[in-house]
Amino acid sequence: MRWRAAALQALLVAAVAFAVWTLAANTAHNLEARKIASGLGFLQREAGFEIGESPFLSYSAADSYARALSVGLINTFRVALIGIVVASVLGTLIGLARLSRNWLLAKLAAGYVELLRNVPLLVQLFFLYALITENLPGPRAALHPLPGVYLSNRGFAFPLPAPDPVHGGMALALIAGAILALLLARWARARQARTGQPFPAFAAGAGLILGLPLLVFLAAGTPHALAVPTLQGFNFAGGGALTPEFAALLGGLSLYTAAFIAEIVRAGVLAVDRGQFEASAALGLPRRRAMRLVILPQALRVIVPPLTSQYLNLTKNSSLAVAIGYPDLVSIANTTLNQTGQAIEGIAIIMAVYLTISLSISALMNGYNRRIALKGARR
């Protein structure tokens, strides 16, 4: 029995190794025949193509492939991070709306979930992109729903606070506020454990996080100049702008993922037993603290694991950008491998990046799950 298992495995490993070796040999032969030098040397060569949008990292066609790919990576992270925030907010609202006692609201939310979940994301992306580029008016006749906000087939333009050195200070104050709030919460918990006296740590923490940046803002003399977009030539200049590609991708990813998050939130809330509400009421906990101390921790235990996998899905789905021309990592890697013929390296880079993201998130999740798991529960 023992040696049979060992023989079986040896055979399997040998078969896999032989397959890999054959493929590698074929590949090496084919590459030689096509005169493609393998290796990552091509990354230093000049890319020679323009990229539509490159925030945070200046880029021109004269830069290297490595820099182009970095721009793509930044674009992937940009759309994924904003998408995760929007999808979470929207998904939570829709999930709670589905549980509402208002029949109309609940049905509307249910209809949203069914509709969005059962249509491929790619079709939704094409639809949104067509909606923006084909059905919105040109910049000269742009829709103008709010002062300073313009919707046209060249993208969305909206006012932003004009750049000011105080913004850096406000960001620092925000970080300081968050750290102080964390320390405060820890101290409050320790004191409550020691003396039994509660401390309004949540309100004080929120005050710190919001108050410190506000203080910096007031101290600097409230510089509130706005950069408002104005029509210059064929498009808007000044203020903030979203390209049609970014807007369609962000909208598609957020709306689609929100439908899945809504179901997760709903399931999480339903998973908490009614008895838990009643028991906390019987203990005399006020509704708010019952929510925070009893209900939410239990709901989150159900919600967080599938929620993370939705975040991962959103990040992986952002690779559909290539279909509507948003320059994300996959799209730029695709251009790169078409230009250089370095197919293996290009695809390896894409896979390595996504694998790194996926595996690090799963590792974090496993740690989190261990922390929140029921003590003594079998896992």
Place this chain on the structure above:
Amino acid sequence: MKWLRENLFSGWPSALATLAILWLAWTLLPPFVHWAFLDAVWFSPDGRACRAPGAGACWALITEKHRFILFGTYPYEEQWRPALGIVVLVALYVASAMRRFWRIELALAWAAGLALIGVLMWGGVPGLPYVENERWGGLMLTLLLATFGISFAFPISILLALGRRSRLPAVRALSILWIELVRGVPLISLLFMASVMLPLFLPEGVTIDKLLRALIAMIVFAAAYLAEVVRGGLQSLAHGQEEAADALGLSYWKKTLLVLLPQALRVAIPPLVNTFIAFFKDTSLVVIIGLFDLLTSIKVALTEPAWSGFGVEAYLFASLVYFCFCFAMSRYSQNLERDLGFGRSHAREG
């Protein structure tokens, strides 16, 4: 009245929400109905009527190009063949959904049905001229990708799930490697791999056509996701089942095939159907590597000058087609979950 008060106006936030929704419906619905139905252009051979001022949705794009959207570039006179193929496929789906047909004959029906479709699509027999698979397309290709993808991926996924639970370290390691590697990367990267890297892997002179390469990538992808669902089913079984089978002295394969899998798969059917839905939606990604599925044929129809600029109508139609298939599957999975749940709790009582 009572229903209205309880369900729409049970307090001022609820009343406010109701009023807001009614107001939105009041402002948005009439223009939409005008656009989509009253002012819509249903027939126009060259699409000129769609560009008249005041014209609504251009459904003429769908009515004029429906043959192309459904069957792609399949020879026009022979398009009854894929049409018949779609009918056979849908009949097979429906039959498989009915539990009274869950017998060994169903597998035979599938084998016969798929063989029939192969003959219909390729032809090459007397009366049916040969059609190479580069010319297959449209809805038929989408259905074929989904069907063949699932039918090959499912058996592989069972092996992977068993492998991941195996006591043999090498088998376990290889299964985990496949599952986690594939689940960690986007499907697009696998499709790119199939379209540009696979030709490099093969010895000189050997080529695999584009359709088959994409299918291989889809199978590799689906197998990893299905394997996790099957594993979930296996994990849900009580330990006693395995111990009892061991106590009876059953061999590994007998234990797995006769005791564990039948129960595990039964539990796993609803999540399996959900994975099928996700996979069906994912077949649309082949548009990116230029395979001629439903979405590609719609995109190609849009590139004609007569129809350019009507993307919204075209993609609404695509959404409708996908929605019909996915919604049917999702309803089915929900019902099944309820029925199977009932059956189990009933059995426990009895």
